[in-house]
Amino acid sequence: MDMVKFIRNKWFLIGFSVFYLGTVWGFFRTFYHKEILLQKLYKGSDTPDALQVMTLYKKMMKTAPKRGNFHSFYRLAKILARIERKKEVIKILNRLIKTVPEDGELRLWLAVELHNQGRYREAEKHFAALLRNRKDASHAPIHNSMEGASYAQIRKERKGQ
Amino acid sequence: MKTKNRKYQLVIILVLGVYLYYLVYRFRYTINPDALILSLSFFYADVHGFLSMSLFSFQLWNPLERKAPPPIPGLPVDIYIPTYNEDIPIIRKTVLGCTNIKYPHKTYILDDGNRPELATKAAEWGCGYITRKERLHAKAGNLNNALRQTDGEFVAIFDTDCVPQPDFLDKTIGYFRNPKLAFVQTPHNYYNVDSFQFRVNTKKEKFWIEQNLFYRLIMPGRDYWDSTFFAGTAAIFRKKALRDVGGFATGSITEDFHTTINLYSHGWKGIYHNEVLSNELAAKDIKNYHVQQLRWAEGNLSMFFKCNPLFKKGLTIPQRICFFSTIFGWLFGFPKLIYLITPILAVFFGISPLRSFDFPFIWRCLFFLVVLIAGFEIVTRGYGKIFYCECFVTMNFFVVMKAAFRSILGLLGLKSIFKVTGKGRDQSVRIFNIMPQLVIGLFCFCGVIWGGLKLYYEISSGWIGNVSIIFWNGVNGLLIFSVVEKITKPYYKRKDFRFIGAVPVHYAVEGSNGFPDGLGVTRDINECGISLITFSSLPLDKKISLSLYLDKTILRCKAAVLFTHKTKSRGGNIFMHGMKFDDVSVEETDLINLYCFNTILPRFRYKFGKKPSRISRMFFQLSGQKYLRRHVRKKITLPVVIQNDDNPLIAVTNDVSMSGLSFTSYVPLENGAAVNLKVTTPFGTVDAEGEIRQAREIVAGHSYFIGARFTKLFNHAENILLDVTGGK
Numbered sequence: 001m002d003m004v005k006f007i008r009n010k011w012f013l014i015g016f017s018v019f020y021l022g023t024v025w026g027f028f029r030t031f032y033h034k035e036i037l038l039q040k041l042y043k044g045s046d047t048p049d050a051l052q053v054m055t056l057y058k059k060m061m062k063t064a065p066k067r068g069n070f071h072s073f074y075r076l077a078k079i080l081a082r083i084e085r086k087k088e089v090i091k092i093l094n095r096l097i098k099t100v101p102e103d104g105e106l107r108l109w110l111a112v113e114l115h116n117q118g119r120y121r122e123a124e125k126h127f128a129a130l131l132r133n134r135k136d137a138s139h140a141p142i143h144n145s146m147e148g149a150s151y152a153q154i155r156k157e158r159k160g161q
Numbered sequence: 162m163k164t165k166n167r168k169y170q171l172v173i174i175l176v177l178g179v180y181l182y183y184l185v186y187r188f189r190y191t192i193n194p195d196a197l198i199l200s201l202s203f204f205y206a207d208v209h210g211f212l213s214m215s216l217f218s219f220q221l222w223n224p225l226e227r228k229a230p231p232p233i234p235g236l237p238v239d240i241y242i243p244t245y246n247e248d249i250p251i252i253r254k255t256v257l258g259c260t261n262i263k264y265p266h267k268t269y270i271l272d273d274g275n276r277p278e279l280a281t282k283a284a285e286w287g288c289g290y291i292t293r294k295e296r297l298h299a300k301a302g303n304l305n306n307a308l309r310q311t312d313g314e315f316v317a318i319f320d321t322d323c324v325p326q327p328d329f330l331d332k333t334i335g336y337f338r339n340p341k342l343a344f345v346q347t348p349h350n351y352y353n354v355d356s357f358q359f360r361v362n363t364k365k366e367k368f369w370i371e372q373n374l375f376y377r378l379i380m381p382g383r384d385y386w387d388s389t390f391f392a393g394t395a396a397i398f399r400k401k402a403l404r405d406v407g408g409f410a411t412g413s414i415t416e417d418f419h420t421t422i423n424l425y426s427h428g429w430k431g432i433y434h435n436e437v438l439s440n441e442l443a444a445k446d447i448k449n450y451h452v453q454q455l456r457w458a459e460g461n462l463s464m465f466f467k468c469n470p471l472f473k474k475g476l477t478i479p480q481r482i483c484f485f486s487t488i489f490g491w492l493f494g495f496p497k498l499i500y501l502i503t504p505i506l507a508v509f510f511g512i513s514p515l516r517s518f519d520f521p522f523i524w525r526c527l528f529f530l531v532v533l534i535a536g537f538e539i540v541t542r543g544y545g546k547i548f549y550c551e552c553f554v555t556m557n558f559f560v561v562m563k564a565a566f567r568s569i570l571g572l573l574g575l576k577s578i579f580k581v582t583g584k585g586r587d588q589s590v591r592i593f594n595i596m597p598q599l600v601i602g603l604f605c606f607c608g609v610i611w612g613g614l615k616l617y618y619e620i621s622s623g624w625i626g627n628v629s630i631i632f633w634n635g636v637n638g639l640l641i642f643s644v645v646e647k648i649t650k651p652y653y654k655r656k657d658f659r660f661i662g663a664v665p666v667h668y669a670v671e672g673s674n675g676f677p678d679g680l681g682v683t684r685d686i687n688e689c690g691i692s693l694i695t696f697s698s699l700p701l702d703k704k705i706s707l708s709l710y711l712d713k714t715i716l717r718c719k720a721a722v723l724f725t726h727k728t729k730s731r732g733g734n735i736f737m738h739g740m741k742f743d744d745v746s747v748e749e750t751d752l753i754n755l756y757c758f759n760t761i762l763p764r765f766r767y768k769f770g771k772k773p774s775r776i777s778r779m780f781f782q783l784s785g786q787k788y789l790r791r792h793v794r795k796k797i798t799l800p801v802v803i804q805n806d807d808n809p810l811i812a813v814t815n816d817v818s819m820s821g822l823s824f825t826s827y828v829p830l831e832n833g834a835a836v837n838l839k840v841t842t843p844f845g846t847v848d849a850e851g852e853i854r855q856a857r858e859i860v861a862g863h864s865y866f867i868g869a870r871f872t873k874l875f876n877h878a879e880n881i882l883l884d885v886t887g888g889k
Contacts, residue, residue, distance in 0.1 A: 003592040004649045020603075024610045035620045067195070068511035068621055 034059060035072050042075045050083050057088055065092075065099045074106070089113055097126075104130060166223050169540050172780075173218040176536035180211050183529040191522055196512040203503050203514035206496035213493065214533075216486035217379075219479075221540055224381035227434055230335030238266040238330060238397070239313030242288075243303045245273045245296075247321040249282060250657070251442070254324050256286050257751055258439070258758060264330030266317070271307045273299075300393075301409040301416035308400065308408055316403070320394035323349075323441040324758050328861075333397050336432050343402035343429035347395045347436065348376035351443035352762055353658040357647055358443045358450065360549055361769070363661075366796070368769045370443065371553045374544040377435065384433035388483035390421035391431065395439045402429045412467055415460025422468050422484060426475035440762055442658070447594050447648045451560045458491040458564030463571050494562035497554050501601050501641075504633040508608040511621060518626030538776040548643075556644045559597040595645055602641035608634035659685035659692070662761035663798040663813040666693055667708040670700060671719070680800035680841045682813050683709075687757060688750040690720065690741040694798075696843040698725060698736050704743065710811045711756045712827035712863065719743045731884055733843025763860040764825060768815075794818040795886045802839040803869075805830065812867075814840065819882050821851065821870040829865045830856050836869060844884040848875040 006012055029036060034056060041048045041056075057076060065073040077092040093110040100106065107126050114123035184207060193200040240259045244252055252270065259268040269289035272279050273296050283290035291307050298305070304318065315337065319325055333345040351370055354361050361368040376392075383389050391398075393416075403409065403420075406427050410419035421431065444450040470476060470484030503514050515522060534547050592599070612631035615621050664686055669678035681695035691709075699705055701722050709716040720740040728735045745753075794816035801824055803810040812824040822840065830836070830853045840847040855868030874882070 004590045005651070007592070008649055008651075020606075021610065024607050025614070028611060028614050032615075032618065032620055036618055039618050039620075066511075068513075071619060071621070 258324035298411035386479035462568040497558035605638035
């Protein structure tokens with residue numbers, strides 16, 4: 001059989017394209033199963049199924065977050081926050097902040113969560129880090145709004161203790 | 162220094178400056194420590210590109226335009242046609258070209274195939290025949306064997322498929338007034354435009370072939386640095402110089418490059434005469450093309466180890482740079498592979514070749530690419546088209562990588578084999594020939610889909626990076642698609658190439674009163690047949706008497722119609738007939754062949770020749786150089802009879818308008834001369850009186866572009882012209 005003639009055949013090309021797209025799509029779904037589920041849970045308006053989220057959480061925590069999959073972990077944290085799993089949120093944020101220490105928004109979120117959980121010493125460390133980076137223009141809105149007030153509150157509460 | 166080249170030199174400096182800035186930026190800010198190997202490989206590819214561009218620019222610094230000195234009469238010249246296993250009809254054409262060279266000479270066929278039938282033919286054709294028992298050192302050995310047996314002081318070499326023009330020696334022998342001159346090289350001009358290597362646009366009347374960039378621009382550029390090299394064929398040598406270096410070099414499979422280095426290192430000189438004086442066949446199919454590329458790449462790369470121009474004694478610094486660039490140029494496979502696989506790795510494994518695809522990088526990269534592409538288009542003066550060049554690099558990267566490894570293995574004792582490039586009937590492409598491209602292409606398209614899905618599901622951070630990688634994969638995929646599409650495209654399987662050219666033909670159907678006779682025009686022609694365009698149909702079962710107006714000669718013959726194709730244009734019928742000649746004698750075959758090579762090809766080159774790209778035209782306009790458009794009228798080829806004296810001239814129009822027409826004539830006509838014109842069209846015959854307004858020589862000696870204005874239109878000529886031109 002003349003393979004070259006065959007690969008130029010219109011029907012072969014249509015059939016192959018469909019097969020090719022299907023295969024790539026299938027592989028993608030298998031490979032990024034967790035991420036696709038995460039996106040579904042994240043975008044859904046209903047409260048996520050806690051069991052499903054926790055299963056996903058356990059699976060994802062087996063791997064360390066990288067810059068490349070930062071978004072997936074961030075989303076998981078958001079979903080966990082929606083089902084009030086604060087400890088797990090803090091765990092994820094602690095890991096994420098090691099990967100992207102320069103992310104002020106993430107650090108602020110972690111600091112606030114720690115503060116809300118009454119883990120002031122840990123929270124103070126992050127608020128202090130945020131204040132150190134105050135000159136960074138990209139963090140300015142965060143600093144100007146919540147951070148100062150939260151930090152002041154911590155100091156006040158610690159004095160009270 | 163010529164001022165003409167100064168603006169190109171400015172562009173070269175600008176491009177290299179921007180390239181250098183980009184590289185410094187890349188090194189300082191974009192190396193990704195998280196994927197160091199990939200990032201450094203990518204950076205190496207960029208550095209390689211810069212080196213290539215620098216060497217390329219060096220060679221293009223000031224291309225020379227030489228004017229042929231008058232010939233020296235009475236020098237003894239031998240012409241060699243080395244052959245091994247090529248078809249005899251192909252050899253016949255070359256012999257015909259050689260024997261028609263005007264300057265006195267002797268022609269020899271050097272047959273390494275030791276074929277008795279060729280020996281008989283050589284005697285019949287009036288050439289010498291030299292053969293040998295052992296095929297030692299391939300082509301170089303064959304030439305050296307002949308050098309010992311012939312007595313001419315000068316030797317011109319033509320490969321089996323390389324047909325010289327009659328003025329080849331007249332244009333080159335004059336240079337040998339310089340006693341230190343060893344050889345004169347002329348361009349390789351490929352004529353079989355049905356080869357996959359050509360990009361032909363018949364509507365816009367332009368064609369492109371990769372090798373023209375080298376032969377029409379780089380070689381004249383190297384001539385400036387006194388670094389022209391012998392390119393295997395279409396060259397003439399001083400035998401004394403060859404003797405001085407021990408004949409053609411036998412230590413490598415690229416005897417031409419090796420011999421050149423030997424000659425220069427012994428103090429001899431070479432000259433490049435940038436005028437097409439011969440025509441040869443380009444490899445028709447990918448298999449033979451890759452055989453040729455592999456041999457050139459392996460041979461040239463192995464020179465780095467065998468006869469390194471950087472260390473060879475007796476060479477000047479520019480010569481070292483130019484010869485080194487010949488070797489370095491064949492390493493393009495490695496950076497190309499990196500450019501092809503980097504975005505695939507990035508999209509599938511999430512590893513980035515750059516620290517970040519941020520805006521500061523993107524704008525610098527885009528600026529760099531725009532300057533590089535525009536700069537390349539400008540400095541290559543219409544011979545380099547970035548997309549086509551990239552397609553060829555993509556087509557060949559695997560072969561040249563293979564050649565690089567083979568040349569390294571050559572150090573360990575692997576023997577290189579001189580494989581002759583097949584130039585005859587094309588061989589069918591096998592899927593194996595394009596497997597690396599197919600595999601990478603599939604991954605590239607997969608990368609586009611994969612990246613798109615990642616973007617949709619917001620899986621990876623940084624959409625700019627993701628979009629850039631998808632785009633990169635898409636560009637690579639399209640390049641590969643274009644390569645595969647071109648390689649696998651089915652062509653009409655004609656054994657012998659037909660020359661594209663319009664020849665006026667008078668036709669008459671034998672023994673039939675029902676069919677009218679008349680004038681038609683060929684679309685293509687060779688010694689076996691023609692494609693004839695007429696405005697009335699011809700029968701398939703009758704013999705047709707043809708008179709082909711080959712300028713001064715009228716060739717009368719009979720032909721059979723093999724097929725007819727009818728089209729309609731603005732209500733007029735146009736018939737295209739595929740015709741095969743019947744019983745054409747050897748003399749008539751030779752006449753057609755000579756006309757094709759010596760008249761049709763130069764006219765084709767003039768018509769379809771180099772046309773600057775849009776970017777180049779813009780540049781020309783900005784720099785105040787006028788770019789003349791040749792045609793503003795409607796391009797229609799119609800037979801026209803021009804009567805100004807007693808002898809009518811039959812020609813074919815180039816273009817027609819309501820006010821006049823132009824045609825190509827083999828005799829010059831005087832400006833202002835009054836002529837009677839009779840143009841045959843699908844709507845009837847236009848009878849008119851006209852005046853010659855323009856007459857210029859387009860091919861030396863035999864082709865003139867004539868522009869005529871209608872002064873008086875007879876009968877219904879105006880209505881017919883309205884139909885023909887659509888009122889333009």
